[in-house]
Amino acid sequence: MEIYLQFILLGIGSGVVFAALALGLVLTHRASGVVNFAHGAIAMYVTYVYSSLKDDGAYPVPPLPNPFAIVEGILSWVGITVALPDFPTFIQMGDEWPWWAAMLGAVITAGVIGFLFHYLVFRVLRYQPPLAKVVSSVGLMLILQAAVVIRFSNRARNVESLLPNDGVDVLGTTVPMDRFILFGLMIAATTVLYLVYQKTKFGIMTRAAAENEQHATLLGISADSIAAVNWIVAAMLAGLVGILAAPITGLNPLNMTLFIIPALGAALVARFSSFWVAVWVGMGIGAGQSLLQIMEIRLDWIPDINLSQGLPLVVIVVAMMVRGQVLPSRGAVERGRLPLALPTRIRPRVMTVWLILMTWLLIWGPFEWRQATINTLIAAILAMSLVVVTGYVGQISLAQLSLAGIAAFMLSSLATDAGVPFPIAPLLAALVATFFGLIVAIPALRVRGASLAIMTLAAGVAIEVFLFKSDGWLAGDSPRRVADPSFLGIEFGPNSPFWFGDGKVPSPAFGLFVLLVLTGCFIAVIRLRQSMLGAQMLAVRANERAAAAAGVNVQGVKLAAFGISSFLAGIGGTLTAYKFGTYSMESFAILASLSLFAFSYLGGIATVAGAIYAGTLYQQGIGTLAFEKLFFDLGRYEAYLAGIFLVITALVQPQGIDVFDRRERRRIAWGFMVLWRRMTGNPDRTKPEWVTRIYPIYPKPQEAVAEAPEKVPAEVGEGGGGS
Amino acid sequence: MSERVLTLTAMSSGYDNTAVVRDINLHVDRGEVVALLGPNGAGKTTTLGTISGIVKLMEGSVEVMGHAVPKLRKAHQVAQWGVAHVPEKRGLFFQLTVDENLKLAPGLTGPTDKAYDLFPALKPLKGQLAGTMSGGEQQMLALGRGLLSDPSLLMVDEMSLGLAPVIYEKLMPMVRQVADETNAGVLLVEQHTDLALAQSDRAYVLSHGDLVLEGSAADLLRDRHLIDAAYMGVEELDSDEEIDCPHCGKTVSTSATHCAFCDLALPENGA
Amino acid sequence: MKAPRNRFKWMVLAMVMALVVAACSGDSSDSESTDNGGSGETTTTAAATKDPIRIPAINQEDGVTAFPDERQAVESVLAWYNANGGLDGHPLELDLCTAGDDPESTQVCAQAYANDDSVPFVYSIMVPNSAAMFDVMANAAKPIVAHNSFDIPDVLQPDTYNSDPGLLPMATTLLLYTIEDLGILDVGIVVSDDEVGRGTAEFLSFLVTDVYGGTPTTITYDSSVADLLPVFSAADLDAIDGIIFVPTSVEDCGPAAAALDALGFDKPVTGGDGCTAETFVQTGNLEEWIFVVGTTMLIDGDEDRNLALEIFNDYNGPPIGGLVAPATMGAFYMIDVIEAAYAAAGNDAAAITSDVIRAAAESYTGPLTLGPESFACPGPDPFVAQCNQSATVVQLNGEIFSQVSDWYEIDVTQYAALLEG
Structure with a gap:
């Protein structure tokens, strides 16, 4: 019995980290109604700054675009080569710094980061729907992480402990003193925060603004200033957590970013309002994980499946089931628009042209482009799974790639080990993924918005840990090979021979196979959008209560969405496994899910066209290759730029790249034509009809239809400007 | 002698680029109580919102304490100039206690005792959450907070809403008291005309977003039918039954003997 | 809706143009190379x-x-x-x-x-x-x-x-050294929780029990856990006379060493060569640790x-x-x-x-x-x-590695049993 108490005590180290991060999450949510997924990343970034200042006396400058490069470029066109100054990567100030100076520099940096997050991003997004806020904080997380990778590569950095870590004997076990000191510091911080927010005018103003911003404004409270101060404090707190805890947790670009998940669980239980609840639940998760670890070892009847890593998910799910919609609203009216889910028509002629082009490319194109196309097509299917669940129904899911990974694993087991033939094996694998997707969907039925994002994130991690890492029935020791798919004796794997083409890899056979699957998914999703279920999905997205009042089975629609989306993710997963000929966990890690989400939003999360755009930008897609060929190899900057573009998109244009749609494209094309004509000295022509023509969305009925009614619905449908 | 605390000049404002109130001319001086009357949907709340800077001003101007009303982002400045706006839903924070709500009075540096002196019924409720109080208690709290900040302009929106007449009749005279004792200007928005006019010096009547009637409270009390007609809306009068008063130019009904606005005799057979 | 739309369009176009110009300038704007990481000429x-x-x-x-x-x-x-x-x-x-x-x-x-x-x-x-x-x-x-x-x-x-x-041969060498040279039979095997780690632990445990008649204790930790302290405490360190530490991810060296140090574990610890990186050595937590290395490049004076x-x-x-x-x-x-x-x-x-x-x-x-x-x-x-090769063992003392054993022939055929499992 004593040993279990010991282990509850031993959980103090990780518990403090989770609790302290949860404190910051509560702060930022109170400040601006945002669930800050980037909170752990702030801690990580600031700790790197501290480490760099302390060990090297060098201040890392975040990667900034150099305007001089443009000047250099222009000058080089006319043959002048100049080397103009660039931003320094590090500002060297002396050699080593004393710890307190480094900490000061780091904490100031943290404050600046917090302020910028507020001023540049979340202040602007105040009235936008939760999707925009989730996307922005994911984007900021990617930016911070990429900035660290660019500046520090992956040289593991060790942060020395600032606190004494002599062992203290408690309850028969030894606990280093630093954990207790950290615990004490955290309790002190929580007390201070509690007192400030309960007693001081600033604290009361913050709570007032958190409850109802408009009423607060009437009392002369500047919600903006309040939010700014809160953000600065929260960021500084995150920085301190990172610096003090790094000797325990280690410092690398990934781990602190992932600690956010248990912290989110704790903050969720606290309804993002109560400091003390967040702290105790955070400590509880730490203690619980520690307890589960010893229980797994000591008690034989508990399977060795890494239960402790699933604890955050359990906490989150229970909290949601019990409390339902947990995130408090702020009394402000949401005025922002969700990305338009433009209805589309399947235009057979256009599609045929595209298919012919793609077929040509996949058979006779240069091999790099073939592989890029294959990557794009598969990524587009994965993005489509997000279009269905997030674009159409408004359910934010960050677990898509984990589900895809399940399918990939199953494929390996079924096809290679059990010898199940194609096409049963991949379909079955996708169905298994669907099954897990529906399991994830059940607790998701009661929640929406950022709460759902949190839950799916935790679910994705749980899937990753339970099923992939442990002795669970999906992991194994043997190599996870996936045999080439073949049907009726014809092989169409990535290395299979093909009658035409240059004989290089990837095989056109595989490319055509993927193209076929994508076309099927494309048509299916468009049909879905056009169907009654699609309309119901959009209704649920717009307003669940109104949809229910109109007779829509909201739960059923959500389940259907998760089911269809998981199936698509599963298909994407099996294709990925075929692509590599093996299963590779890296493809399906939680960071990949976040990355896919980011790119899907960038491409346009509510349309199939957006999914295709997302596919071009995703890992080694056509967009990446084209960029590399035309400009330069982005390398480590790709993630950085992706994060920046993602935030910009959320701020300015939630439609994503798909904004360049239909009439926009035609107008741009017409604009270039006019420019060309003028440059070649030809007179202007009148604007042809095809530039401004509004294509009807649905096929005309057989009888003649008057022109006028076409205008209004078509305007809405085309969604050209839409305001 | 009195200083003008509020001036609206040809003000139009609304939501989503659609004007809800049009061409309003209104002013409030120090020490006077002005009533803003009108039926539901007339635009009274929108008008107050525009003065407070939370509704976007589209045309015309709003001047408060000599300052032009700021952009939406800086709306919080209005309260800092000495405007106390008690909104329609009382603007209380239900998660905060009575005392905490009081502490939020803008510009408050001292203790909150003055509010308790004004409303002794609040004293035992000091630590109670505002969301758990009765309507009357909430209204007292909202008023108390508004007065704590020693405003130059006090705006109260539909104080009587949801209150029993007994309570309401007790609270109403307080606004007169405030104007007399502190020399603040008071803008009182109400649907219940009689009691409001009893405390006011002047009144304006809004209908469907337009200012249709203005005058001293005494005049309007005497000629209640004018207000009723205004509530009905001027445009409801058939054009046959309308003539222009030759003295002041306003449109009046032919059935009246005297002009509703300038109170001069109308010609018998219409001019 | 028009204004934000246009802004976005022009912003994207402007950025593309900037990139075009930057790229064509040759010395592109992202040429901020990492610190002391120039491309070796x-x-x-x-x-x-x-x-x-x-x-x-x-x-x-x-x-x-x-x-x-x-x-x-x-x-x-x-x-x-x-x-x-x-x-x-x-x-x-x-x-x-x-x-x-x-x-x-x-x-x-x-x-x-x-x-x-x-x-x-x-x-x-x-x-x-x-x-x-x-x-x-x-x-x-x-x-x-x-x-x-x-x-x-x-x-x-x-x-x-x-x-x-490779990980397995290194781990085996560590085990051989621990058992044969140090005479330790109650061995703690610390691995990270993934396929490789578990496979390694399984094999080493088998060696300890079946070949040498000792008592192995396996400790698996998850790299994504915030604090490694509970894991090590769970191991009942009193019953262990020595630890073999085989991380799959080199970053785990720091926290693991810190945790062991904090627990005051003063018995021999043997680890993989990933932990010999300067950044870990400098923390001082790996003092007296023993490492298996495939090259004498680390041995002082060699x-x-x-x-x-x-x-x-x-x-x-x-x-x-x-x-x-x-x-x-x-x-x-x-x-x-x-x-x-x-x-x-x-x-x-x-x-x-x-x-x-x-x-x-x-x-x-x-x-x-x-x-x-x-x-x-x-x-x-x-x-x-x-490839068939041998490895040797070094000990860390005050940031200096000294060789403490002969070369061990690494025999990988022992691992054939693992493949069937």
């Missing part, structure tokens, strides 16, 4: 003036998991080599294709080499996503000369020649170490230690293979084909400069990719 002195021989290489260094130091080590070795005459006057130049965290980027590099007829083999520096390149290279029948064995499939892949001793230090000093090398050591050793192996291939091709660089490289790699026997006493490829069936 291959200096061609008067000694190496003939046509360069290109070495097609893949290295993962663009993502979160990155190994730029190891590539830098290879480059500085090549620079030194070329400055000293190169290969019969031909400088050796690295043709580097970098990959990121995503397996797609590794596959893209592999495909480029597979499809290029002038490329006879691939030199894989550090590629954790090796699975993405194996199929491609096998299909193209081109050998892979590597020094990364991250995972069990890495050592089973035919036509691959891994100079890195002539290999002096040579390496000299090379890194003169040719922009990274800090010695950690995985840089086996990478440097592997670079010398790779050079030896090319030298043998060149000779077999009649001193004609153009005649170096896949078969020639393969033959050279397979028939190579050590000792390697900066390497183990004996070294031969391929390894025994089915571990063909794991």
